[in-house]
Amino acid sequence: MIIETVKTQEYGYLVNGNMAVPNDPANRDYQLILDWINEGNTPTGPDVIEPDYVALRTGPTGYAPIHEQLAMQTDGTWDAHVADVKTRFPKSNAGSTTIGDVPQDILDAAANKLFAQQVEAYKTAKARVAQYQLSVGVPESTQTITTGMQEWNEEAGEMQDVTETFVIPAIEPLEATVEVTTQEIGEDPVTATVANPLIVKDNEERAAAQAIIDATPGPVKTHVDG
Numbered sequence: 027m028i029i030e031t032v033k034t035q036e037y038g039y040l041v042n043g044n045m046a047v048p049n050d051p052a053n054r055d056y057q058l059i060l061d062w063i064n065e066g067n068t069p070t071g072p073d074v075i076e077p078d079y080v081a082l083r084t085g086p087t088g089y090a091p092i093h094e095q096l097a098m099q100t101d102g103t104w105d106a107h108v109a110d111v112k113t114r115f116p117k118s119n120a121g122s123t124t125i126g127d128v129p130q131d132i133l134d135a136a137a138n139k140l141f142a143q144q145v146e147a148y149k150t151a152k153a154r155v156a157q158y159q160l161s162v163g164v165p166e167s168t169q170t171i172t173t174g175m176q177e178w179n180e181e182a183g184e185m186q187d188v189t190e191t192f193v194i195p196a197i198e199p200l201e202a203t204v205e206v207t208t209q210e211i212g213e214d215p216v217t218a219t220v221a222n223p224l225i226v227k228d229n230e231e232r233a234a235a236q237a238i239i240d241a242t243p244g245p246v247k248t249h250v251d252g
Contacts, residue, residue, distance in 0.1 A: 027055065029062040032069040034129055039069065051135065063136035071126040078121030083111055144246045147238055152250075154235035160228040163199035168192065200225055 033040040038048040039059060047055040063069065082088055088111050089095065098104035158164045168191055175188040204222050209215040 027058055029058060029067075032059055032062065032067070034069055034072040034126075034132070036072065039132075049132075057139075059132070060136040060139045063133065064140045069128050069132065071128045074124045074126040076122045076124065079115045079117050079119040081121070082115040082119065088115060141246065141249075144242060145250055148242045148246055148250055151235040151238040151242075155232055155239065158197060159232065160200045161202065161222075161225045164194075164197040166196040167194045169194055 027041075027045075030042050033043075035046075038046055038050075039056075041047055041055065041059065045055070047053060047059060050056055059069070077085065090098070090107060095104060095107070098107050170189050170191045173188045173190050176185045177188050178184075179186045200222050202222055202225065203219050205217050206220050207215050207217045
């Protein structure tokens, strides 16, 4: 669905002027509205209807109930009551419709979704950059681990953990170039030396991941990195 406009209503949202969407995070279209907001768009607030003088005069702050008006006619206060209501709600008040503020809950929901998406994108990008570079490889190294057993150390006079050191083999870098042979129909094969496509792809992916890391907002990095 392509969203062009979103208008806030009492129980949800009106999308593109003809589609009602409930205020329900489990609703797929509701989630699309959040994405639309995070793309830089702003919903329209709800209609705020100001009643006209007829609605106001007959409303709870207008004319008193009939039985009270009858009592007013008896004690002589009815004329003053009617005049007061007409003064407070003159016929010049024809009513109006204005646009209210966008509810904060939908804006907060969009911000929370964007934050969660940025967190996952940042984690994924960091993991990608942490992988070894194909053009560089990995040198041989050693790692010492605790076996889970203990033995008596005479010099220290106590039981100590037994450790084991093992070698992690090196990973050789890939060749920077490879030879590619192509042959057109009816022609002799042609061999050319080109950049190793595995290295090219690796570098592109690393650059894209680094760009995500660089663009990640500080609060997101703090949340992930502690």
